[in-house]
Amino acid sequence: MFFKSIFQGNLQFGNEKSFEKVIKMYDHRVENYYKNDILFKVEDIFQQEDLSLKIPRTVTNITEKNWKNSVDLLQYVAQFAISGNIGVWMTEEGKILKYVWIEPKGDKAVVQKFLKGRSLVNQVGKEKEAKEALSNAIELYNRHAQAYERRGYVNFLLKKYHDAERDFSKSVNIDASNAPAYYGRARIKMLKEDWEGAIEDLELAIKTSLALQDIHWSARRLKGECLQTLKRYEEAEFEYRFFSRRSFKDKSPNLIYKKWAYFNHGRVLIELRKFTEALDSLDKALKLTSGQEYVSEADILVYRGMARKETGKNGFLSDWNQAKKLGSIQAEKLLENMT
Known part of the structure; x- marks a missing residue:
């Protein structure tokens, strides 16, 4: 039986001695352990010019045995790498059957400093220690794209935005497929109100990630926000609709933004004078309980009232009165204009 499988990523080996050793071991195992029942040959993925193993996004149908053999071999050679990562998915009708994230986890100093x-990084109060360890990893290997991206994120948390942007840029200059670095740089550009520049980076984050990954949807959400700010409503509507219709797992960081996305989808649809569709999105926003820290009930009620009024439905005054009770100045003004 064949399964749709996706491979994508790279591993860096840092020096020619390790690189040549890995190639020999890879070739030996392909012939003697796996009897050539493997997806990638040496010449397909090993790059002499930068001493790396690179797998551009590869979507193929293979047997479960071939998938397992290929994953096992990539995991084996990863222990000799000093940076990089490879994602591997097995899917069926859009559902993930198996997923493996392969990265160096050996005892080399650069690997341990990065890990x-x-x-x-995400331990409150440990930002400086995280930055120091990541800087040590970069000192040991100055082409560590993942360490630059993570240090950029720490600098972002510390509000050192210039340093963060520099680190994110260094990361993508080393590894042009590093979606989190494009995403991080886009967030800084948004803070600077460089909406066009942010959209460019978010499009790269979307392009270099898979729809199976959370970063892909986080980038789409922010792209919608940038487009909405620029009043490019039709494009923003597409991104919000796409995001809103996606089913996220309970642990996904995107799940908490569904309420926010439905709300902004409704706002954009009102701008496009698609009031019936707007009402549907705003109703869905109100029904969701999670994500209230990102959008207030009062704001949703204000816009649902607008959509109800424009579609000739009753209840818009009730929405605005309720929003007014919740402290909405906008609702108060709308009610004043009705008298």
Whole structure:
């Protein structure tokens, strides 16, 4: 039986001795362990010019045995790498059957410094320690794209935006497929109100990630926000609609933004004078309980009242009165204009 499988990523080996050793071991295992029942040959993925293993996005139908053999071999050679990562998915009708994230986890100093820094990134109060460990990894290997991206994120948390943007840029200059770095740089451009520049980076984040990954949808959400700010409503509507209709798993960081996305989808549809569709999105926004920290009930009621009024439905005054009670100045003004 064949399964749709996706491979994407790269591994860096840092020096020619390690690189040549890995190639020999890879070739030996292909012939003697896996009897050539493997997806990638040496000449397909090993790059002499930068001592790396690179797998551009590869979508193929293979047997479960071939998938397992290919994953096992990539995991084996990853222990000799010093940076990079490879994502592997097995899917059926859009559902993930198997997923493996392959990265170096050996005892080399550069690997350990990076893993330590990455583990500290999201620990409150450990930002400086995280930055120090990631900087140590970069000192040991100055082409560590993942360390630059994670250090950029730490600098972002510390509000050192110039340093963060520099790190994100260094990351994508080394690895043009590093979606989180494009996403991080886009967030900084949004803070600077460089909406066009942010959209460019978000499009790169979308292009270099898969719809199976959370970063892909986070980038689409922010792209919608940028387009909405620029009053490019039709394009924004597409992004919000796409995001809103996506089913996210409970642990997905995108799930909490569904309420916000439905709300902004409704706002954009009102701008496009598609009031019936707007009403549907705003109703859905009100029904969701999670994500209230990103959009207030009062704001949703204000816009649902607008949509109800424009579609000739009753209840718009009730929406505005309720929003007024919740402290909405906009609702108060709308009610005053009705008298």
